[in-house]
Amino acid sequence: MLTLVLFNVTNGLILGMFYVLMALGVSLILNLSNVINFAHGNFLALGGYLTFVLEPYLGYWGALLAGPICVGIIGLIIERTAIRRVYDRDPVYSLLLTFGLAFIIQDLCRTIWGPNGLPLSIPNALNSPLSQQFFFITGYRIFLIAVVIVAVAALFGFLTYTRVGTRIRAGTFDIETVSALGINIGLLRSLNFAVGIFLAGLAGVLAGGQIGLNPNMGDDLLLPAFIAIIVGGVGSLTGTLVGGLVIGVASAVTSIWWPAGSEVIMYILMIVVLLVRPRGIMGEEGVMT
Amino acid sequence: MSETTIPAMADRTQQRNWLPLAAIWLVLITVPIWLPYVGGYNALASRVLVFGLAAMGLNLLLGFTGTMSFGHAAYFGLGAYGAGFVLRYWIHSTPLAMLAAILLGTAAGALFGALMAKRTGIYFAMLTIAFAQICYYVAYSWNSVTGGYDGLRGFQRAPLHFGPYIVNIRDNGVLFYYFVLAVFAICTGLMAMLLRSPLGRSFIAIRENPRRTRFLGIPVERHVWISFTISAFFTSVAGGLYALLNNFADPTALFYVISGNIVIMAVMGGMRSFWGPLIGAAVFVTLQDYISSMTVNWMSFIGMIFVAVVLFFPRGLLGFIGRRRRA
Numbered sequence: 001m002l003t004l005v006l007f008n009v010t011n012g013l014i015l016g017m018f019y020v021l022m023a024l025g026v027s028l029i030l031n032l033s034n035v036i037n038f039a040h041g042n043f044l045a046l047g048g049y050l051t052f053v054l055e056p057y058l059g060y061w062g063a064l065l066a067g068p069i070c071v072g073i074i075g076l077i078i079e080r081t082a083i084r085r086v087y088d089r090d091p092v093y094s095l096l097l098t099f100g101l102a103f104i105i106q107d108l109c110r111t112i113w114g115p116n117g118l119p120l121s122i123p124n125a126l127n128s129p130l131s132q133q134f135f136f137i138t139g140y141r142i143f144l145i146a147v148v149i150v151a152v153a154a155l156f157g158f159l160t161y162t163r164v165g166t167r168i169r170a171g172t173f174d175i176e177t178v179s180a181l182g183i184n185i186g187l188l189r190s191l192n193f194a195v196g197i198f199l200a201g202l203a204g205v206l207a208g209g210q211i212g213l214n215p216n217m218g219d220d221l222l223l224p225a226f227i228a229i230i231v232g233g234v235g236s237l238t239g240t241l242v243g244g245l246v247i248g249v250a251s252a253v254t255s256i257w258w259p260a261g262s263e264v265i266m267y268i269l270m271i272v273v274l275l276v277r278p279r280g281i282m283g284e285e286g287v288m289t
Numbered sequence: 290m291s292e293t294t295i296p297a298m299a300d301r302t303q304q305r306n307w308l309p310l311a312a313i314w315l316v317l318i319t320v321p322i323w324l325p326y327v328g329g330y331n332a333l334a335s336r337v338l339v340f341g342l343a344a345m346g347l348n349l350l351l352g353f354t355g356t357m358s359f360g361h362a363a364y365f366g367l368g369a370y371g372a373g374f375v376l377r378y379w380i381h382s383t384p385l386a387m388l389a390a391i392l393l394g395t396a397a398g399a400l401f402g403a404l405m406a407k408r409t410g411i412y413f414a415m416l417t418i419a420f421a422q423i424c425y426y427v428a429y430s431w432n433s434v435t436g437g438y439d440g441l442r443g444f445q446r447a448p449l450h451f452g453p454y455i456v457n458i459r460d461n462g463v464l465f466y467y468f469v470l471a472v473f474a475i476c477t478g479l480m481a482m483l484l485r486s487p488l489g490r491s492f493i494a495i496r497e498n499p500r501r502t503r504f505l506g507i508p509v510e511r512h513v514w515i516s517f518t519i520s521a522f523f524t525s526v527a528g529g530l531y532a533l534l535n536n537f538a539d540p541t542a543l544f545y546v547i548s549g550n551i552v553i554m555a556v557m558g559g560m561r562s563f564w565g566p567l568i569g570a571a572v573f574v575t576l577q578d579y580i581s582s583m584t585v586n587w588m589s590f591i592g593m594i595f596v597a598v599v600l601f602f603p604r605g606l607l608g609f610i611g612r613r614r615r616a
Contacts, residue, residue: 030411034410034411035411036411036414036415036418038549082596082600085600086599089603090357091357091410091411091414092351092357092414092552092556092560093556093599093603095357095359095414095549095552096549096552096553096556096595096598096599097595097596097599097600099549099553099595100591100592100593100594100595100596100599101592101595101596102592103588103589103591103592103595104588104589104592104593104596106588107586107588107589107592108589110588111586111589223418223419223422226415226418226419227419229415230415230416230419234412234415260430263426263430264426264430267419267422267423267426270419271404274404274405274416275404278407278408
């Protein structure tokens, strides 16, 4: 029984890690640029594939960083050329634009790397299970959780202690005032977008090592990311973190008794939060109504 | 919202321009005659009308109330399943199937709308996506009732009975097209009446300036909810027709790709005009049909249509032509 509980909780925790990375990226972009990035899951896949391409040259550890950085740069270019142009328009346009981009990126990945799954090889040191009884706790899974913790800590450190990070946080509350203070919000939004895409790329690398690469690997993570943001409270990055962890753990715990319900519980949680606390767990009045 | 149209003025031009209206109906009525010559087929024409109706229904909300839904696949798909349930499990009757489609889709629209009416802008959009995904998920996993991934199959639309006369829309594609057209005509008539009524006027007022509308004593949130429900109503009619057209209902009708397609049709045609979404649907559905038969990379082309519309034709085809003419 203990093994079963641990097995499900581990699975849920791993899934929760992906939700968190994905949701933090979507949330960053949503908060500062008011854009729902429908293509986020496709950037995730692209990050995984770029790592796959770079791995033979840089080794796993180099590619682990270089892949997400490359996809971040691609994100930056797309932001500068296309997405930037819809910031001041009706939100319907940003949704349609990223929706179209999602199609294009997914098709690109399928055309270049094929529709079937590709394995992303991981170092042997990470591959062995820690013990016979707890076969599901592999070194890779612990490594994955550690990387996510480091990345999230780095993100919050960046937002709290650096000047740019402070500006991003300020922009979430009142972009006009930030702009009036002489800060180039165009540049700020581009940088912020790139950081969000970097997180997606990182999630792609980690997911690639776990389940392999395929062109629509990010699709199943997009909606949970939205739910994490709604549950945590739109406009609050801490809320998104909490929301991602909550739905991850909730799915894990549910799957102990009711395996098919692991997704249902996310939606139930969302509806309960909307009824009891419409702004989400950490959402604040006045931000992103 | 920018791009102001003064409602009274739009009204007058609509009354004066009976010619385009006559042209639209003439084209729609004569479709089965000229369609074979341009390489089309009846099911494609029916599909254009079905998605046109869905996009026009969405546009009541998007273009005329200024509230965005990116989850109208929910009401479209529930309409399809509603019709499917009746034909598959209960009774062989097309009118009852349509009634079930409307009831299921509209009830869901009213319920979800009530849960999110207080939200606006991008938050509202995100909630519509999430609610649509709930419906998709239920249809996908409730295998014993919905048929799961394969969808609800094994039913056929039933011929219509008018007293002693039987209109066999089941086997005759042209007759079915006229059935869809008749439903479409009733729905667009209702929409036009709605937009001329005080309620419709209040929707436009909300689009132009929600705060000022509130000051005038109109309960904005309740009216957004009403608009959402009416919009879901028309979209569920389209969904019901979609199930009759295909003789199946599957989860892809509820998927967010359909939501995106309906929105792009409305925007592509011109979301500030009454007939724009129909034009958008005609162009999009035809292109989709053509492209997907031409290349395996159809997804890229569809994606590029989205990008091009957003970056180069944000006012849509009708908006684009209208601007040219006025200039």
